[in-house]
Amino acid sequence: MTPSDRIATGLLTRPDGFAQLITPEGERRADPDLDRWVVDIDTEALRGLYRDMSVLRRIDSEGIALQRQGEVGLWPPLLGQEAAQVGSARALRSDDFVFGSYREHGVAWVRGIDPADVLRVWRGAASSGWNPYDYGMAVPQIIIGAQSLHATGWAMGAKWDGSDAAAVAYFGDGATSEGDVNEALVFAASFEAPVVFFCQNNGWAISEPVGLQSKQPLAQRADGFGVPGIRVDGNDVLAVLAATRVALDRARRGGGPTFIEAVTYRMGPHTTADDPKRYRTDDELADWRARDPISRVGALLAASGLDLETLEREVEVEAARAAGELRASIATMADPEPMTVFDHVYAEPHSHLDRQREQYARYLAQFDDGASGATEGGAR
Amino acid sequence: MTPSDRIATGLLTRPDGFAQLITPEGERRADPDLDRWVVDIDTEALRGLYRDMSVLRRIDSEGIALQRQGEVGLWPPLLGQEAAQVGSARALRSDDFVFGSYREHGVAWVRGIDPADVLRVWRGAASSGWNPYDYGMAVPQIIIGAQSLHATGWAMGAKWDGSDAAAVAYFGDGATSEGDVNEALVFAASFEAPVVFFCQNNGWAISEPVGLQSKQPLAQRADGFGVPGIRVDGNDVLAVLAATRVALDRARRGGGPTFIEAVTYRMGPHTTADDPKRYRTDDELADWRARDPISRVGALLAASGLDLETLEREVEVEAARAAGELRASIATMADPEPMTVFDHVYAEPHSHLDRQREQYARYLAQFDDGASGATEGGAR
Amino acid sequence: MTTLTLGGAINAGLRRSLANDDRVVLMGEDIGTLGGVFRITDGLKAEFGAHRVVDTPLSEAGIIGTAVGLAYRGYRPVVEIQFDGFIYPGFDQIVAQVAKLHRRSRGTVKMPITIRVPFGGGIGAAEHHSESPEAYFAHTAGLRVVSCSDAADAYVMIQQAIASDDPVLFFEPKRRYHVKGEVDDRASLADAKPMGIASVVTSGTDVTLVTYGALVQIARDAATAAAEEGVSIEVIDLRSLSPLDLGTVADSVRRTGRLVIAHEAGQQLGLGAEIAASITERCFEYLEAAPVRITGHDIPYPPAKLERYHLPDLDRMLDGVDRALGRPNSLSGVEA
């Protein structure tokens, strides 16, 4: 057993149920297995993670605000999951490839994707926001769990290509009940694919508590497939970073897949269409507020002598700028041209769709000013 | 933890990898956990199990012979799996319900189903051989793994009804890779359903060795879902019986699902259409012949003073009769009436199909002697 | 009589089915405590308990597969699929099990499973939330497929679907959930129109316009608009998509000689193809023009900002009517 293997299986048996490097109070906790994976994270680097998470939180709340104002159709907030997303994504190389769900704005941001490009899709203005090959991140996935198989396939290919790049599949606690996620574990184990299954257990799948999906920690699920499971405090950015590095290291060295369960909490609604008051208590939320992923890093930085107020002011400026940019981007998001409904259905010419396109163009052309006439009953 | 829970999780850690009560050489091995579950199995009962398995083996080989002679389209032999099927099925109550795959002729036989009714379907003479409610056994399932969810649903219902009956899902090693089986584990664990997942790990899924589906014992898969996994020598009828009783006892007492991996071997081809020489060695087969499920019981009986030759002669008579009856049944299996193609598609009248049926009847009526004229080009 | 929204009518129908038959159980994601993302099952868990209104793990194959097992045990499961685009992980269990088990058991095992599916577009939703997958199921022998278009039908038809001994795909026009209508909540089911029969919702003489679900209201509006231009449209709400009530459509077409079919699903192998082919078979001598199909394009459902350029609307229906009538239309002068 390699050291990472030991970590992988050992973490589950710890008394507190998961690995943690920074307590909710902001104390740095020693961990014999994980510490060496984050020796490079000095105060400066920690400041960077703090900044990442703070700016992200602001971008996320801007997404909500824009939805409330009718600029965006729907927004699935990541509030509370900043550490899980930033910590894991910061462990990646640019030639790794991310297959996320719909909530990975934070991962996208770390990958260098403009939040406006994320928003564009939720606005309903485009079927996709970015070119996956520019950022090493697939288009978002709404079909729960489907992307876990895509990540596994990509990783199989990377291995066959002799590359040491890895794939990461992000999904939620609820997703672990879908056949796809389980089949991905089967394939990943069978082909020893360099893939990291990063499960953000945020306690809820819309209104369903994680206990409905599984009566025991999800990381144990993976062990049953022969995929080592790591359980980590998902609100601890340092522990998440370390665990993801462990998993990536295994993958790169030919050790195969790893499953990380990041225990976190969705502090907001499932999406802006959801009303969590219908299914969970204020107490539970308060409990998790006390374990906030950002404030604990702030406390740790302050304890290490850094002037937190100054940092907060700096970050606030940056966050405000990012949010402002996001808001401003709306103005440039012209509605797509009507005839683009036919675009990219096929990569090659298609006799049937080409004819349908032509006929519809002719239909639209009947209206005085082209497209805009095709309103419900308006043109006649 | 109840005693059965201890058994369930404890068995995996034994040095030989599975629980065994009768060695391949026919020695009775003591087992502190399992022995008490088979105290009622005296020599007489053991003789019964021997008889079951021997007759079954003969029925099975008759199925192959009938296929070779063109009387049956296809036959999936159970050769080598007699102990797994008889041992488990003999543990059941009549109000339990079996959801099998396509290879559970042995289970069907124990449930009281006439082998001719099993054969009828493989002959292509009927879409189903028996009424599931008469025997507590569902129709066979060819879609790999699908029945595991049916068993789970049935068990959920049994629990809601306040019954202490249990469902048993039979499936193979290959089936564990299908989403359905994994989802069944999720649902069974979530609803604490009284279901036994009985996996016959016979080493192969057609040409694929079990190592392609999983790199570790399949019973461990279940543990990951919170479903205790038991690994048992599937060629040991006594151990299988004991393990199944353990699992059923848990189920009846509200303990929820159990997964049993019965390690056995498919000594014949996958089906009569298969040629196992293309993918496995004679040595492997010879290895498993030495672990034959029937001969070890014979040896144990002989050691306990029973006259094996007499028993063999008796059993041979019975087996020959059963095989003869099966063969004779073919004569009574008239081809179904042509118009029955429309039967039982719907339980209630259906305007479209009723019309289609009428039109086709009119079509067939054109030919001189009704149905038989509708041969390829023959009627004109 | 009482006034209910379409969604409220389904809720009321479910409540009545739960009350009348204790073998009826509701299963699905978020249907219990939350009452479903559309609140269609609101209050039912509180009223009937967690064993009658069951929040399930997140797995469509799991939901439908366990429903099959429950049906084996004599239950009548009513399954909610959260959105149209999420039904496909359960497709195998529907097509290979639910649809076939009555047949595969020679009629001994009944599959009285109702699969409720909020379907269709027009609500500005994200991808996979606006699909119209009904044709997949109408092509599958062994299933019945229905769709309601107003509160009155919704209330009755959901109860009929649950009472049916056959499996029923029940498509709910989600953009009409909030539309109110009169519901006769006292009437006995026995007197109600069977769910397999279509409704002539507007009588007319010039063109027969056939549709279902959310488009029925638009077809009504089209009939009103056309009447102003002196064109008389007979609007038929199919209600049942499998089997189709072709008799009602054929009767109408024999009078009008012209047929337009509208649906949100793509044209290729959508319901319009079957209706056009079947009616041409039955009414060839009566048809004055080829049946016209007004449908969604053959594309994955577009982003919300584009859905109005995908969904059949009043203008497109009227353009289709013009084509059927040989009046000037968008394809005038185009080679067929």
Next chain:
Amino acid sequence: MTTLTLGGAINAGLRRSLANDDRVVLMGEDIGTLGGVFRITDGLKAEFGAHRVVDTPLSEAGIIGTAVGLAYRGYRPVVEIQFDGFIYPGFDQIVAQVAKLHRRSRGTVKMPITIRVPFGGGIGAAEHHSESPEAYFAHTAGLRVVSCSDAADAYVMIQQAIASDDPVLFFEPKRRYHVKGEVDDRASLADAKPMGIASVVTSGTDVTLVTYGALVQIARDAATAAAEEGVSIEVIDLRSLSPLDLGTVADSVRRTGRLVIAHEAGQQLGLGAEIAASITERCFEYLEAAPVRITGHDIPYPPAKLERYHLPDLDRMLDGVDRALGRPNSLSGVEA
């Protein structure tokens, strides 16, 4: 030129694709060591290695889902589904992912995945082994669907499918696997007829008979039989089911005025519905009679002993031709 069985031609085509493009990988259950249950991939693992011809775990969603990931990485996966009836567990990955990802990525990600499916009946098989699920895929935007009927086409079309940047469902008429034909194994793909174009396999003047897959040979036989009675049938092998080459069919129908469509799949929403509807739209003025559909019944595939009462055969095709021609036929005198 060389003589190959249809199955052998697919094997040869796969071999050539594997040799020409090292991004081509074959995946499926039992396709490696065993060479597939129909031996279509026989010898290919030995020749190209276990990373090019991959035995996968037993999971259709897993196979197709990992193929999507491989496509993301620039591979061209060729997936074998062991039998038609086993494709449904992979349905979600096909319909929601394979079909839509090029669109969902605004054209940046290609999905050049070929999904090979042995399909159809006539081999006396057990349940789920004789199905014709092609219409489900032809109704799905984003997929191409083709079917070959002889060795020559099989050899070329499988290579074209693999070379296509779009996902292709490749339906192989399993009961024809052993039928031999001449194959031009030297010809360049560039000169070959595109897979989207139908073939007129027998010219005729009285009726157009359209079909695909295993029924093409029966249609040829029907044409021969009819010729003896003085009826001239033009047989068209569709080859492509999505898109349909309606131009070729319409050209023929404009000459014959009569159309018969045959397929093994059920009638309701089978390919015949789309062809009948589309050709009626395009050729209404030319049609002398309603298009006739000769199809499998709308039933789950029957037990082997009954399949001859389900599958369209020569007699049923000729009965359909008689209906199209208004000659005495099985429905003579029946109210439409």
